[in-house]
Amino acid sequence: MTSINPQIDHYMNKNKNRARLLVSCPDQPGIVSTISTLLFNHQANIVESSQYTTDPSDGRFFLRIVFESEHLQENEEQIRSSIKEVAERFDMKWTLSFLYQLKKTAIFASKDITCLRELLYQWESGDLVTDIALVISNHETGRDIVESFGIPFYHIPANKDIRKEVEAKQLKLLEEHQVDLIVLARYMQILTPDFVAAYPSKIINIHHSFLPAFIGANPHKRAYERGVKLIGATSHYVTDDLDEGPIIEQDLIRVDHRNHVEDLKKKGRLIERSVLARGVKWDLEDRVLVHENKTIVFD
Amino acid sequence: MTSINPQIDHYMNKNKNRARLLVSCPDQPGIVSTISTLLFNHQANIVESSQYTTDPSDGRFFLRIVFESEHLQENEEQIRSSIKEVAERFDMKWTLSFLYQLKKTAIFASKDITCLRELLYQWESGDLVTDIALVISNHETGRDIVESFGIPFYHIPANKDIRKEVEAKQLKLLEEHQVDLIVLARYMQILTPDFVAAYPSKIINIHHSFLPAFIGANPHKRAYERGVKLIGATSHYVTDDLDEGPIIEQDLIRVDHRNHVEDLKKKGRLIERSVLARGVKWDLEDRVLVHENKTIVFD
Amino acid sequence: MTSINPQIDHYMNKNKNRARLLVSCPDQPGIVSTISTLLFNHQANIVESSQYTTDPSDGRFFLRIVFESEHLQENEEQIRSSIKEVAERFDMKWTLSFLYQLKKTAIFASKDITCLRELLYQWESGDLVTDIALVISNHETGRDIVESFGIPFYHIPANKDIRKEVEAKQLKLLEEHQVDLIVLARYMQILTPDFVAAYPSKIINIHHSFLPAFIGANPHKRAYERGVKLIGATSHYVTDDLDEGPIIEQDLIRVDHRNHVEDLKKKGRLIERSVLARGVKWDLEDRVLVHENKTIVFD
Amino acid sequence: MTSINPQIDHYMNKNKNRARLLVSCPDQPGIVSTISTLLFNHQANIVESSQYTTDPSDGRFFLRIVFESEHLQENEEQIRSSIKEVAERFDMKWTLSFLYQLKKTAIFASKDITCLRELLYQWESGDLVTDIALVISNHETGRDIVESFGIPFYHIPANKDIRKEVEAKQLKLLEEHQVDLIVLARYMQILTPDFVAAYPSKIINIHHSFLPAFIGANPHKRAYERGVKLIGATSHYVTDDLDEGPIIEQDLIRVDHRNHVEDLKKKGRLIERSVLARGVKWDLEDRVLVHENKTIVFD
Known part of the structure; x- marks a missing residue:
């Protein structure tokens, strides 16, 4: 393990005996x-457990378990194969994360770096436990701050006419860095279905409205014109339907008749950064399960 | 003045020397x-004052002034005619309310009386300073509680096939009671353009979503299906475009993946009653000005 | 089962196969x-489960499980004795509630019936699933509304000089009605240690401040004098230390420099009723465990 | 005018014809x-106006007016002397700010730079319209980010034994830089009465609790031990009574039984930065008037 930053090193050291199991399967007794x-x-002690069933009589069962074992690393393969066997019996989808293995995250940014900055800061504070493997941006704006943390910054100019070439370069970088999660931190470019298909439920976007209100472009302008009394932000997984993917988190902030479009943008930024950071944090902590077009978020 | 209830009698007595002036006009120096x-x-002392200009260089000016004078009642006509003269000079729209004259409100209700109950309770507590002249409902549900306050309750069954006849009866009652404000407290019936035209910017509705999300029917069901993380409520003036009138107030409450449509309805009720009551209170206190399709709400 | 009200009858019928188990014990593997x-x-299916350990290395373990079984009522005794046996092995404190058995609640009220009214309304709506066995008040104010629901109302005048006699009467009524939970809905009288000892962690009070700010009398007056920008409310279990018992729920509402003490009282009421109702609801749903002087509240 | 940053340059240019007048005096008709x-x-147009009277019958009157005039800069002295004359007549305290003159702010920081970072970021975004003249810290932590904005950073180690010498150095720097406002961005050192007296109502502190709850040291530890369900933050003017100065702004964030002291600190940081930034913004915008030990904050 190379050092990431003191807070994350500390977290990983403290949690090196822990793992998280996420499960979903048809409900039945005995799971x-x-x-x-x-x-x-396996001498493992359950330290957190949450479950949810869509419908107790005939539904789908979701489970998140955090467990702890002194000999976790040496037993990793045995635990994995025991779970695999059970998973087959119950027709489970499952993921198992060992906390001594850090997930790798890529951040896509653009000109407004408020969200990028927040993610970097929460990562530095140890709130986002991940290896920020790289930042890709279609502007140079964030280079200094990103590189000051020792994180590689790639400037790839982008627009809709060169989407294919741009995405090819991006995908190559993501593969090289073995990225687990992609965060669109106000990236403002639409991704092609091929790109989305390569990272299913693994791309998180922040939309600057309370979806489904103001789907699409210029939500603040339209919020201003409609005269709403709060403006929102939504973090969601990206799917092929623009702004229609499973919602992870939302929040809003009060505005009033004195606030023009520019004011909505300023106020909006303060809420967007938090809504995105919470969505990313919960994904990294294996708290989010996607079911149909919705999310189950375990506290 | 006949007695309304002890809280409102107390309020009126305390404020019998006060009046409120609402003005809107093209902006210009000297207003x-x-x-x-x-x-x-006129020996009147300004005790509250708020103003707003849509655009200081070439906009519309809005003003709310509360003033106090020891001889208000005897000078009412003189003050009114002085303001009228100024209003003509500046091309003003204006309203002047003397607090010793109580506004008359009609509440339209239906089966779910949560909002009706809240309005009655806030009126009893002296938060809604008005004479609730009558309650009209297409169900009998609220009769007991309404009549327990000595307020007339009219049961007028309604559905879309008999809309014209129903509205004729309602309009007759509203005229007889000289109603200033109509509150649709989850009335659930659509009003005809003729009815709306008879009370412009004088009908307040509560919609059980954060508009413009989930315009129309069944907002909670659609919120559930979309998987939003908060559900909202909106109080707005009624216009001919359903759910498109000027928004007065909005608020939201958190929900999560465990909440089914029924839970959203229950949680929603707790927020709807407050959002409607605030909207009604602000209108009764002459805090709300309509400009184009938006509201200016003075604190 | 006698009928309580249509909403609660419906809830009980729907949940007649469910039970809730609350457990706390020293943490160890295998629980x-x-x-x-x-x-x-026992052919029971777990439909909800939450757990918490104060400290995974050497702490106390808390668990809430909701389970469902088709033959719950006939197996009640067997399930209870199985759990008893396990409980002894793990040194557990535990409670087991079968949802076909309704808990009995007493409400203590006084002159301001806002909280009482909210509890009655949420009970009527099916949000508070309990049998409100009786209401005791030192004023007549709430009699009409309480009796309109068919709930017995006892007027027992109270003040600090006759505390012993008053409590003797109250305790007699509570025993006759076999009450499980007592809710002080702005009762405003201090209870003696003997009374508190008779219902440990079974008396919920609402305090009209964000505790520990403004412990004791006149919190709104003191909040006004200190110039705070929000005022709060706290629902907590009653212990012998006034306003020092385990906190169940808190919330706050914004105020500003224009709000005088009377305004704080009015705004405060809107938040108190909700904070109390949530605290009562969570207790009735077996979501609250007391540990030392704090609560664990399972979502 | 030297360039501060593009956002502030833009703001100043847009508002170069504007001034703000703050007034307080005994209430009387005609003000x-x-x-x-x-x-x-003076050919000035009023674009914003707010007022408040502590008690309309015999109180103190507070007024904030924003006005605009095309020839503001050349008429500055005449306007000032006209106001001076009126102020003497009405026994007014008053301040007049011309928006083409930027206020100078000093930030005092320490090891935890979350608040410092937020102030710098909001200043860069044009939300805090001021010249951040210098940053003084008793740690080196923030030097890089501060100097990256071209702002002087002074490292002055501090502890309670050398308080006098430290403050002497600080006061010298503050005078050299002609500072109008001092912001204690988690500075964590107590100031002497002499220092406070030199900048009355001109030092803003952030306290990491909802005052008056948890006055003094270690509020998060005590909040944890009390088991509160929200933790707060308070920005206030510094007076000689520790944590007792006039409150400008407060806010809170939800916590639960799973959050240990470290978690409260992390969650707390997210709210502290916003509460401090709002307090500073409102002061810089001449929205805050101190009256006795409270603030009037005009929206």
Whole structure:
């Protein structure tokens, strides 16, 4: 493990015996009993557990378990294969994260670096536990701050006419850096279906409105014209339907008749950065499960 | 003055020397100076004042002034005619309310009486200073509580096939009671353009979503399906465009993946009642001015 | 089962196969596995589960499980005795509630009935699932509304000089009605240690400040004098230390320099009723566990 | 005028014809009329106006007026002397700010630079319209980011044993830079009465609790121990009574039983930065008047 930053090093050291299991499957009796007994047999202690069933009579079951074991690293393969076996029996989709393995994140940015800055700051404070592997931007604006943290910054000019070439370069970089999660921090460019398909439920976007209000371009201008009394922000997974992907988090801030479009933009920024950071944090902490076009977010 | 309830009697007695002036006109220098000098010459003291100009270089000017004078009642006509003269000079639209004259309100209700109950309670507590002249409902549900306050309750069954006849009866009652303001407290029936035209900017509706999200029917069901993380409520003046009138107030409440449509309805009720009550209160206190399709709400 | 009101009847019918288990014990491996296997062996399906450990290395473990079984009522005794056995092995404190058995609640009220009214309304709407067995008040104010729901209302005048006699009467009524939970809905009288000892962690009070700010009398007056920008409310379990018991829920509402003490009282009421209702709801739903002088509240 | 940053240059250019007048005096009829007529006679147009009277019958009157005039700079002295004359007549305290003159601010920081960073960022975005003349810190932590904006950074180690010497150095720097406002951005050192007396109502501090709850040291630790459900932050003017000065702004954020002291600190930071930035912004915009130990904050 190379050092990321003191806060994250500290977090990883403290949590090196922990893992997180995310499961979804058709509901049936005995799931919790089977998994908790499996973990007990591996000398693992459950430290957090949350579950949800869409409909107790005939639904889909979702589970998040955080467990701790003194010999986690040496037993990793055994635990994984035990879970695999159970997963087949119950027809489960599952992911297992060991906290000694840091997820890699790419941030896509543009001219307004408020969200980028917030992600960097929360990462520096140890709130976003990840390796920010690279930042890709179609402007030079954020280079200094990104590089001051020792993070590679790639300037790839982009516009809709050269989308294919741009995405090819981006995908190459993402593969080289073995990225797990992509965050669009006000990137402002539409991604092609091919790009989205390469990272299903692994691209988080921030939209500067309370979706589904003001889908599409210029939400602040339209919010101003409609005379709404709060403006919002929405972090969501990107799908092929623009602004229609599963919502992770939303919040709003009060405005009034004195606030012009420029004021809405300024106020909006303060809420966007928080809504995006929370969405990213919850994804990195394996709290978010996608079901149909909605999310289950475990506290 | 007949007694309304102890809280409102107390309020009116305390404020019998006060009046409120609402003005809007093309902006130009000297408006504040002219009006404040006019009031000074009538021995009136300005106790509250708020103003807003859409654009200082070439905009529309809005003003709300609360003033106090020991001889208000005897000078009412003189003050009114002085203001009228100034208003003509500056091309003003204006309204002048003397607090010793109580506005009359009609509430339209239906089966779910949460909002009706809140209005009655805030009126009883002296928060809504008005004479609730009558309640009209297409169900019997609220009769007991309404009549327990000595307020007339009219049950007029309604549906879209008999809209004209129903509205004729309602308009007759509204005229008989000389109503200033109509509050649709989850009335759930669409009004005809003729009805709306009879009370321009004088009908307040509560919509159970954060408009313009989920315009139209079943907003909670659609909010559930979209997977939003907060649900809202909007109080607005009624115009001919359904759910498109000027917004007075909005608010939202957090929900999560565990909340089904029924839960959204329950949580929604708690916010709807407050959003409607605030909208009504601000209108009764002459805080709301309509400009194009938006509101100016003076604190 | 006698009918309570249509909403609660509906809820109970829908949930007649459900039970809730609350557990706290010293943390050790195998607890979740043991309990989930026990429930599985009784053909019970876990539909909700939340847990918390004060400190994973050497702490106290807290668990809330909602489970469902088709033959719950006939198996009640067997399930109870299985849990009892496990509880002894793990040194557990535990409670088990079957949802076909309604908890009985007493409300203590006084002159300001805002909170009482809110509890009645949320009970009528099915949000507070309980049998409101009786209301005791030292004023007559709420009698009409309470009796309109068919709930017994007892007027017992109270002041600090006759505290013992008053409490003797109250305790007698509480026993006759076999009350599980007491809610002080702005009751404004201090209870003796003997009274508190008779209902440990079973008396919920609402304090009209954000505790520990403005402990004691006249919080709104003191909030006004200090010039705070929000005023709060706190629902908490009653202990012998006035306003020092475990906090269940808190919330605040914005005020400004224009708001005098009377305005703070009016605004405060709107938040108190909600904070109290949420605290009561969570207790009735077995979501609250007391640990030392704090609460664990499971979502 | 030297260039500060593009956003502030833009703001100043746009507002070079504007000034703000803040007034407080014993209430009496004719104040608004006199001032508005005075401004009209100077060809000045009132673009914003707010007023407040502590008690209309016998109180103190507070007024904030923003006015605009094409020949503001050349008429500055005449306007000032007209106001001076009126002020003497009405026994007014007053301040007059011309927006072409930028106020100078000093920021005092320490190890945790979250608040410092937020102030710099909001200044860069044009939200805090001021000349950040210097940053003084007792740690080196913020030097890089401060100097990257071209702002002088002074490292003056401080502790309670050398308070006098430290303050002497600080006061010398503040005088050299002709500072109007001092912001304690988590500076964590107590100031002597002499220092406070040198800048009355001109030092803004951020306290990491909802005052008056948790006055003094370690508020997050004490909040944790009390088990509160929200933690707050308060920005206030510094007086000789620690944490007792007039409150400008407060806000809170939800926490729960799972949050340990470290988590409260992390969550707290997100709210502190906003509460401080709003307090500073409002002071710079001449929105805050101190009356006894409270503030009047005009929207």
